[in-house]
Amino acid sequence: MAAINRDDVAHLARLAHIEMSAEELDRMAGELAVIVESVKSVSEAAGDDVPATSHPIPLTNVFREDVVGHTFTAEQSLSGAPDAYEGRFKVPAILDED
Amino acid sequence: MTETNSELVRLSAAALAAKLAAREVTAVEVVQAHLDRIAAVDGKVNAFLHVNAEQALAVAAEVDAIRAAGGAEAEALHELAGVPVAVKDLIVTIGQPTTAGSKILEGWHSPYDATVVERLRAAKMPILGKTNLDEFAMGSSTEHSAYGPTRNPWDLDRIPGGSGGGSAAAVAAFEAPLALGTDTGGSIRQPGAVTGTVGVKPTYGGVSRYGAIAMASSLDQIGPVTRTVLDSALLHQVIGGHDPRDSTSLPDPLEDLVAAARTGNVEGMRIGIIKELHGEGYQAGVENRFNEALELLKGAGAEIVEVSCPNFKYALGAYYLIMPSEASSNLAKFDGVRFGLRVLPEEGPMTIERVMGATRAAGFGDEVKRRIILGTYALSAGYYDAYYGSAQKVRTLIQRDFDAAFEQADVLISPTAPTTAFKLGEKLDDPLAMYLNDVATIPANMAGVPGLSLPGGLADEDGLPVGVQLLAPARQDARLYRVGAVLESLLEEQWGGPLLAKAPSLTDASSAAGAALSHGGSH
Numbered sequence: 001m002a003a004i005n006r007d008d009v010a011h012l013a014r015l016a017h018i019e020m021s022a023e024e025l026d027r028m029a030g031e032l033a034v035i036v037e038s039v040k041s042v043s044e045a046a047g048d049d050v051p052a053t054s055h056p057i058p059l060t061n062v063f064r065e066d067v068v069g070h071t072f073t074a075e076q077s078l079s080g081a082p083d084a085y086e087g088r089f090k091v092p093a094i095l096d097e098d
Numbered sequence: 099m100t101e102t103n104s105e106l107v108r109l110s111a112a113a114l115a116a117k118l119a120a121r122e123v124t125a126v127e128v129v130q131a132h133l134d135r136i137a138a139v140d141g142k143v144n145a146f147l148h149v150n151a152e153q154a155l156a157v158a159a160e161v162d163a164i165r166a167a168g169g170a171e172a173e174a175l176h177e178l179a180g181v182p183v184a185v186k187d188l189i190v191t192i193g194q195p196t197t198a199g200s201k202i203l204e205g206w207h208s209p210y211d212a213t214v215v216e217r218l219r220a221a222k223m224p225i226l227g228k229t230n231l232d233e234f235a236m237g238s239s240t241e242h243s244a245y246g247p248t249r250n251p252w253d254l255d256r257i258p259g260g261s262g263g264g265s266a267a268a269v270a271a272f273e274a275p276l277a278l279g280t281d282t283g284g285s286i287r288q289p290g291a292v293t294g295t296v297g298v299k300p301t302y303g304g305v306s307r308y309g310a311i312a313m314a315s316s317l318d319q320i321g322p323v324t325r326t327v328l329d330s331a332l333l334h335q336v337i338g339g340h341d342p343r344d345s346t347s348l349p350d351p352l353e354d355l356v357a358a359a360r361t362g363n364v365e366g367m368r369i370g371i372i373k374e375l376h377g378e379g380y381q382a383g384v385e386n387r388f389n390e391a392l393e394l395l396k397g398a399g400a401e402i403v404e405v406s407c408p409n410f411k412y413a414l415g416a417y418y419l420i421m422p423s424e425a426s427s428n429l430a431k432f433d434g435v436r437f438g439l440r441v442l443p444e445e446g447p448m449t450i451e452r453v454m455g456a457t458r459a460a461g462f463g464d465e466v467k468r469r470i471i472l473g474t475y476a477l478s479a480g481y482y483d484a485y486y487g488s489a490q491k492v493r494t495l496i497q498r499d500f501d502a503a504f505e506q507a508d509v510l511i512s513p514t515a516p517t518t519a520f521k522l523g524e525k526l527d528d529p530l531a532m533y534l535n536d537v538a539t540i541p542a543n544m545a546g547v548p549g550l551s552l553p554g555g556l557a558d559e560d561g562l563p564v565g566v567q568l569l570a571p572a573r574q575d576a577r578l579y580r581v582g583a584v585l586e587s588l589l590e591e592q593w594g595g596p597l598l599a600k601a602p603s604l605t606d607a608s609s610a611a612g613a614a615l616s617h618g619g620s621h
Contacts, residue, residue, distance in 0.1 A: 012471045012475055024467075031468060032472060035533075041415055052493070055316050059303070059345070062345040093449050
């Protein structure tokens, strides 16, 4: 597996929507390289015949009756929003005008 | 604080419940005693992020009124009605802020209660407040809280464990008899170990996660944080059982855990030492107390066997791929749109994408950022199979190890953490060293099995608490209580009382030195 470098971290930070300063990218790249190195052995631990486990105690077909349950009012839903307008979440421009 | 108050806060929840039922004390007195204790010591300990005095006293007054009136309603009161409880600030509560220990949720109020909180309210247990934690439960020391670290009541210069250091320290410092924690890789059990308290991670799905802010959904579990094994069983019984609002909640009826704790017995039980979870890498004092616990259990009629779990050596690595992967996805919702912080970029175009980038940069701390980046990496195209896919296979291997071990033993046993509490700041700049604290607790989360940590004594070299961990097969939580109660009573017989009786009082000037003076091991 490839080592993680500063460019990778910059790319991942963009994907994860976290702005990072140059200093932060340097530090994070160093720390993550150590962590990634330490988890490498995981990829050699299991052969192809071992099935993956996504959930420790899987349950199947978990359904409920198709009836209206508890719902929040618009006011409750918006109560923690940084900005709201006429019963809706208000956000800055979705698209860059440039 | 009056003499009566300082005695009240030292009682177990079971003892408080008995006094309340016998009307020897009122719930208002019990709650006030704990609020007084919080006022007296929390400036030093910093276990609480929010104290809920008014609401807690109101609930207590309601319980007292019902008891005073008598009749059917008084008869129907829950055993723990009026016994106060603290709630880890990762669990949402109406009427109190929920921060998850993060700046990104500073001042946020949930419009709903977690299922476990609803159940506390239904039992009329006054909620004292919300306890400190590593940001979004990411850490083993509580130092990653955006609101300052919690300090270990045994030595205020040391960590109380994490992520649930606030809940463990609150209980250890007699600020609350009971608390709720969450455990993703050891966040209930490891703080229990280093503060000399009891903590239980139930079987995955045994307690509803509805209303616990998710870190890693396939690993997270809510559980009790207490000073005695019986108290954990009592609290577990309140919060456990099926909840249709959590699709991973087990439909099984809850076992009688309280009865298991009350009728502890290990005679003829096979208790398995996990070869890979002690010895090298474990502090000598931890190892010594662990070995003594084994001798006690043997003396009580248990058969001690050794089991091997060869794939546990991959557990930590696999955990640090699965947990960040799930966390990176779960934390995507903190984007400055629907709740919490919004930070506008200082210059350039004002698009939502740039607002998200600025908000998450300002709102998340370093450890959260590290894990989000690591998770994003592990899930990205080209790496998914090698990282996330492999880690999920390791999870299967760990489950198989447990299955094989539980063929040979009814319960497994290990130290809870490799060391006693370390100094604040000691491992803050070395994420990998920090992660190693959870080496013995992580396998249980990977496999979904239940685990309990209880105090095993004080390490000879530093006089600090050591934890002993018990693990049982999935859905067999009762076994933990059965064995835990026996070990606890045998140890307390040796100590001449609870281990926490040796902890510093925190209310006099010499308390900082108290820990150093009161040690001497558990012989």
